[in-house]
Every structure is written in structure tokens, then in C-alpha cells.
Amino acid sequence: MLHRRSATFAAASLAVSGLLVLAACGGSVxxxxxxxxxxxTTITVGTTDKVISFDPAGAYDQGxxxxxxxxxxxxxxxxxxxxxxxxxxxxxxxxTAPTTYTxxxxxxxxxxxxxxxxxxAVAFTFNRIAKINDPKGPSSLVLNxxxxxxxxxxxxxxxxxxxxxxxxxxxGGEGALVDPxxxxxxxxxxxxxxxxxxxxxxxxxxxxTQVVLSKNPKYKxxxxxxxxxxxxxxxxxxxxxxxxxxxxxVDVAYRTLTPTDLKSLASESSKGVKVVYGPGAEIxxxxxxxxxxxxxxxxARQAAAYLIDRQKIATDVYDGQVQPLYSIxxxxxxxxxxxxxxxxxxTPDLTKAKAALKAAHISTxxxxxxWWNPDHYGELSSDEYAAIEKQLETxxxxxxxxxxxxxxxxxxxxxxxxxxxxxxxxxxxxPDADDYLTPFFPKxxxxxxxxxxxxxxxxxxxxxxxxxxxxxxxxxxxxxxxxAQDVPLIPVWQGKQNAGVRSNITxxxxxxxxxxxxxxxxxxxxx
Numbered sequence: 001m002l003h004r005r006s007a008t009f010a011a012a013s014l015a016v017s018g019l020l021v022l023a024a025c026g027g028s029v030x031x032x033x034x035x036x037x038x039x040x041t042t043i044t045v046g047t048t049d050k051v052i053s054f055d056p057a058g059a060y061d062q063g064x065x066x067x068x069x070x071x072x073x074x075x076x077x078x079x080x081x082x083x084x085x086x087x088x089x090x091x092x093x094x095x096t097a098p099t100t101y102t103x104x105x106x107x108x109x110x111x112x113x114x115x116x117x118x119x120x121a122v123a124f125t126f127n128r129i130a131k132i133n134d135p136k137g138p139s140s141l142v143l144n145x146x147x148x149x150x151x152x153x154x155x156x157x158x159x160x161x162x163x164x165x166x167x168x169x170x171x172g173g174e175g176a177l178v179d180p181x182x183x184x185x186x187x188x189x190x191x192x193x194x195x196x197x198x199x200x201x202x203x204x205x206x207x208x209t210q211v212v213l214s215k216n217p218k219y220k221x222x223x224x225x226x227x228x229x230x231x232x233x234x235x236x237x238x239x240x241x242x243x244x245x246x247x248x249x250v251d252v253a254y255r256t257l258t259p260t261d262l263k264s265l266a267s268e269s270s271k272g273v274k275v276v277y278g279p280g281a282e283i284x285x286x287x288x289x290x291x292x293x294x295x296x297x298x299x300a301r302q303a304a305a306y307l308i309d310r311q312k313i314a315t316d317v318y319d320g321q322v323q324p325l326y327s328i329x330x331x332x333x334x335x336x337x338x339x340x341x342x343x344x345x346x347t348p349d350l351t352k353a354k355a356a357l358k359a360a361h362i363s364t365x366x367x368x369x370x371w372w373n374p375d376h377y378g379e380l381s382s383d384e385y386a387a388i389e390k391q392l393e394t395x396x397x398x399x400x401x402x403x404x405x406x407x408x409x410x411x412x413x414x415x416x417x418x419x420x421x422x423x424x425x426x427x428x429x430x431p432d433a434d435d436y437l438t439p440f441f442p443k444x445x446x447x448x449x450x451x452x453x454x455x456x457x458x459x460x461x462x463x464x465x466x467x468x469x470x471x472x473x474x475x476x477x478x479x480x481x482x483x484a485q486d487v488p489l490i491p492v493w494q495g496k497q498n499a500g501v502r503s504n505i506t507x508x509x510x511x512x513x514x515x516x517x518x519x520x521x522x523x524x525x526x527x
Contacts, residue, residue, distance in 0.1 A: 040228040043505070043523050046241045046250035047234060050376055050407050051191070051211075052136050054202065056176035057129045058188035060138045060446070061376075061411070062255070062427045062516075065173040067211055067232065070520045072176035072196035073221060075103050075122060075155075076167050078515045080522065083431045085167040088221065089117060089177060089197070093167065098465070099159040101166050107153070111179045112201040112216045119150035124180040126157065134188055135415055138174035140439050140446040141429060144464075162465030165438075168430030171515075199225050199521045208234055213520070226507060226524035238379055245500045246271055251525065252508055253500035254518060256378050259319035265500045272503045278512020280497040281330045283436070284322075284377070284425045286370075286388070286490040291450035292420040294368055294398075299360030301487035304368075304398070304421075305344045306353035307391050314493055317383045321498075325491040327480050328436050332514065334469075335433040335476035339484035340491060350395045357397060365399040368392065371414070371422035376407040381423060384492075415448045424489075431514035433476050434464050441488070451488035 049063030056068055077088035087093055090103040109117035126148035133139045145166075147158040157166065169175060177197065183189050192205045199221065200213035211232040215225050233250055235241045242261045245253040246268065257265070266275045286304075288295030295301055310324030323331075324346070326338035344352075357364060370392075372385040385402055392398040405413070414422055424447065429435050439446050442457045456479055463475035483489070497512040507522040 041226075041525050042229040042231060043227045043252065043520065043525060044231045044233055044250045045252045045254055045518075045520070045523075046244050047232060047253075047255050048236070048238060048241055048375075048378070049234070049255050051207075051234070052408075052411070053188055054191040054194045054205070055183065055189045056125075056138070056173055056178060057132045057183075058134045058137045059173065060136060060141075065427075066518050067202075067213075068173045068176050069517045070198055070200050070213060070230070071194065071202060072178070072198045073109070073117065074171050074175040074177060076170040076175070078168070078171045078431065078513075078517070080510050080519065081513050083514060085171040085430075088171070089122075093170075096156075098162040101157045101159065103155050103157075105153045105155065106220075109197060109220055110218050111182075111197045112195050112218050113179070113182070114218065115179050115181050117177060117179075117197045119153055119155040121180055122155040122177055123148040123150040124183075124185070125175075125177050128178070128183065128185055129174065131186060132188060136411065137188070138172075138429070141169060141172070141174045144438075161461050164467060165430065165432055165434045165464055168432050168435075172429040174429065199223055200230065203229075210234060223519075223521050225521040227521070230520045230523075242500070245273060245502070248272070248502060251502045251505045252523065254508075255499075257498070257500055258378075258380060259321045262321065262498060262500070263319070269503070273500060274503055275498060275500050276509040276512070278497045278509055279332065279514055280495055280512070280516060281332060281428045281431065281514050282425065282497075282516065283325055283328070283330050283494045284384075284423070284492050285325070285328065286492060287414075287422050287424045287447055287449060288451070288488055288490075289417055289420050289422075289449050290488060291417055294362075294366045295420055295449075295488075297360060297362060298486060299356045299362055300366055301490075302344075303353040303356045303362075303366075304392060305340065305487050305490050306349045306356065307394055307397070308344075308388065308490055308492065309348050309391050310492055311346065312391075313384055313387055317380055317387055318493070318495075322493040322495040325494045328440060328483055328489065328491050329433045329476070329480060330436070330494040333431065333433045333436075335463075335473050335480075337477050337480050339481045343484045348391060348394060350397075353397055354395065364397050365393075366397060367401075368398050369401045369403060369420050371410070371419040372402065372404050373407055373410045373423060374404055376410070377423060377425055385423060388492075415446075417448070417450070427516045428514060434460075437476075437479055438464065441483070449488060451486070453482060453486060456482045456486075 051063045053059040073089040075090040076085035091106045093103040096102045144160045201216040204212040213230045238258045241253045244250045314322045326341040329336040389400040437460045459479040466472040504526045506524045510522045511519040
């Protein structure tokens with residue numbers, strides 16, 4: 001997702017995306033509420049993430065998807081720590097033909113307002129995303145779903161090409177199921193009015209300030225909810241997030257804390273604070289708009305790739321809490337290779353950068369306007385892109401002008417060919433290498449970069465439909481090699497998940513896995 005798919009140093013622990021206030025039910029402590037003095041558990045989560053929309057058709061960013069994954073159910077879901085999807089709102093799902101995927105719905109499911117969650121609602125959900133085709137939404141992820149039809153308690157997804165990733169795709173934010181009686185068919189719904197059928201319902205949304213979720217009494221899923229209410233508190237800076245955690249104003253500081261903050265918090269056990277880590281597949285990369293200079297010229301992109309020092313960025317900027325990334329597919333996922341290491345090495349090579357430009361008859365210095373964003377990708381993005389500017393200007397090959405703008409403008413304009421070279425990040429929609437290929441490349445991908453290589457497109461289609469894992473591995477390897485050779489983007493680093501938590505908070509570490517879903521219902525509170 002989502003440059004959810006874009007984010008502040010989330011995987012790398014540089015961004016504290018959300019502070020959730022979750023309190024565990026049954027045996028946990030919380031606030032006294034209700035006429036009978038019943039004890040309820042509230043968890044407060046602090047984050048520096050920004051939010052675009054809580055309507056699944058209009059959001060493709062980490063901050064929004066964190067809320068969406070807790071408000072809605074999906075046909076399929078990925079259990080904590082797992083990499084395969086299993087039925088959630090569906091009773092069963094199966095390929096009934098190479099390009100047909102059919103699900104039988106669980107009986108008796110309803111949305112939080114009592115409306116039925118049936119096959120008709122599912123068909124509406126997927127047809128709606130395609131029809132709205134919101135530029136800030138996840139429609140690029142569901143392009144292969146050509147039509148959704150409902151018949152009785154069954155829903156059938158007709159695919160354009162065979163696709164073995166569909167079960168995982170249905171478990172992501174793009175697969176969040178909506179109520180046809182509440183959500184308009186042709187436009188995005190106001191975030192404050194959304195409803196779902198998931199573990200929580202939306203009680204309040206103060207834009208830029210907080211989200212209040214409470215346990216959905218009509219939820220009929222299998223997940224145990226370990227709290228009664230979750231408050232997500234949005235912070236402007238990582239320092240605000242850290243202070244809120246230390247003062248116990250939030251229970252969880254998730255996305256994103258700086259490396260310095262994390263080190264400090266790890267030593268503050270006497271203040272009732274601890275830091276938890278887990279695997280992650282967040283990546284950060286430099287995108288080229290291939291319709292604009294200098295990215296229009298392949299040799300200029302290659303020269304830039306020769307000059308980037310990933311290890312120095314990981315060490316000097318992120319204090320070793322991220323690792324160098326040498327493919328668009330992060331390490332840890334099936335099929336991940338390191339073709340950028342093979343093509344460009346692990347240390348800058350000024351000689352080869354010069355040679356690439358000279359062979360293409362490109363005069364130096366090459367002018368480059370390099371865009372970055374601080375409020376979505378974290379405060380350290382400033383240091384990161386200052387370092388990248390210095391690296392690119394080595395030897396006088398490039399003359400870089402750095403610019404930044406607020407996230408909403410950045411997110412919108414970056415897809416309109418407004419930025420020649422720019423920072424982007426990605427969080428997985430589903431834990432599979434395909435999620436780092438299909439959304440990115442065919443026909444310019446979600447970022448509308450203008451880059452399109454028919455040979456790469458063919459490989460991506462083939463790997464998505466290939467059931468033989470040995471053959472699929474070969475296809476994934478070839479696809480990553482083409483990306484490294486053409487350099488439509490330069491991968492920089494991948495990170496892990498982290499959070500600062502109060503010592504009486506449980507369950508946060510249980511939600512840290514490759515799916516990158518923060519499952520609020522796993523978080524509890526003890527004495």
C-alpha cells in the first residue's frame with residue numbers, strides 16, 4: 001500500500017505512525033464507565049502518520065490503511081505471523097477456473113449498522129473501486145479484477161489474467177468490504193461517515209488530531225478483541241510522540257520515532273517504557289519520472305545509481321536501524337534478489353557514472369530537481385536527501401536542487417508529472433514479491449512515472465499466474481534484473497517495525513509481521 005505504501009520511517013522505526021490507546025478486556029485495567037461502574041480498557045496509540053481517507057476506495061497510504069484494516073472485514077485475512085491468506089468474511093474461496101475466483105460468504109454477517117454483509121456487498125465493493133478510480137486510492141491494485149458478480153451467497157471475481165496472488169490481495173486495504181447502502185457508487189465517502197463490519201466502529205474523527213474507535217458489538221469475526229476502545233492520537237513530530245509516551249499520554253508510539261528516540265526510550269525502563277521490534281518490509285526509494293529530464297535519459301538514471309551510497313545513509317542518517325536495499329523487492333520475501341548490487345556495486349563508482357553519461361553524450365553537470373517530503377516520510381528525510389544530494393553531486397556530474405512540500409500536495413502532484421526525481425516509500429499491501437512489481441511498473445504504475453517496458457510487463461504477468469515456485473522464482477529474478485538495468489527507480493533502504501510502549505501494554509509485538517498490519521485488537525493492558 002500503499003506508498004502505503006509511503007510513510008515515515010515506519011519500517012525502519014523512524015516514524016511513529018500511531019499511538020493507540022488499547023486496553024485489554026477481561027482481567028485488564030482501564031477506565032470506569034457505564035452506570036454499573038464497569039471497567040473498560042482503552043488503548044491510546046500515538047503516531048506521526050498522516051491520513052488521506054477512511055474510505056477504502058480513496059486511500060492508499062499507511063496512515064489511512066492502519067484505520068481501515070481495523071474498521072472493515074475482508075473476504076480473506078492474513079493471521080499474525082503468517083504469510084498466507086485464509087477466509088475471513090468468506091466461508092471458503094477457490095479458483096474455479098484459471099481466471100475465475102469464487103467465494104462463498106459466511107452467513108449472518110452484518111455491518112455495524114445492521115445492514116447485511118453479503119455477496120452483493122462484496123461485488124459492489126470491487127466494482128466501485130474500479131469505477132471511482134480515485135488517484136489517491138488503490139484501484140491500481142485491482143486492475144486484474146475485471147468484474148465482480150454476486151449470485152446468492154457466492155461472489156465471483158473475473159480476472160484478466162491468471163493470478164495466484166488474489167487471496168493475499170483480498171486481505172489488504174483494497175479488499176475492505178463496504179456497505180452499498182452507505183457508500184456512494186461513484187465517489188469517495190466522507191471519512192467521518194464510514195462504517196464497516198470489522199472489530200471496531202468509528203466513533204469520532206477530528207481531522208489531524210485524533211480517531212476514536214470502539215468495539216463493534218455486531219462484529220462476528222474470529223478475532224478476540226483485547227480492549228474496548230482505541231484512540232489514535234496524531235502528532236506533528238517524533239519528539240512530540242516520544243514525550244507523549246514518556247508522560248503516559250499515549251500507551252503506544254508507533255510510526256515514527258527517530259533512531260535517537262528509540263535508543264533513548266530503550267534505556268528508560270525506570271519510566272515504565274520499553275521498545276519492541278519486529279520484521280517489516282517497508283522500503284524507501286528514489287523514483288524517476290521518465291517523461292521529464294533527467295530521468296527521461298536512461299544513462300542519467302544509471303549514473304545516479306552508481307553514485308548512491310546506501311550503507312552510508314543507513315549508518316549515518318538512520319544509525320543502523322535500516323539496511324541497504326539492492327532491489328525493489330525487499331529481502332525476506334520469496335524471490336528477492338539484489339540486482340542493483342550486481343549492476344552498480346555496494347560503494348559509489350564515479351568512474352562508471354562518468355562513463356555512462358559520456359557514452360550517452362550527456363553534458364555535465366546534469367541539472368536535477370530532487371523532491372522529498374518531511375511530514376509523511378519522517379523528519380530524517382531531510383538528512384537523508386541532503387546526503388543523497390551530496391552523493392549525486394560527487395565529481396560534478398549532477399547539479400541538484402532539493403525541494404519539499406506538504407504531503408497532500410506531494411501525493412497528488414507526484415502523479416501529475418510535476419516532479420522529475422522524488423522520494424517515495426512503500427509498505428506491503430500483501431506479503432509477496434508481486435506487491436513490489438505489479439503496482440509499480442506496468443504502464444507507469446501507481447506513481448504514473450511514464451516508464452513501461454513490455455518485456456518486464458510480460459514477466460510480471462507470468463510470475464503472477466505461475467503456480468510452480470521454481471519457475472516463478474526464475475521469472476521474479478528476471479523481472480528484478482530488468483528493473484536494475486533500466487533504473488526507473490533506485491531502491492535505497494528497507495526497515496523493520498518498531499514501537500515504544502508503556503510497560504503495562506501487551507500484544508504489540510504480536511502484530512509485527514510482513515503484512516505490516518497494525519491489529520489494534522491484539523493490544524491489551526495489564527495492571
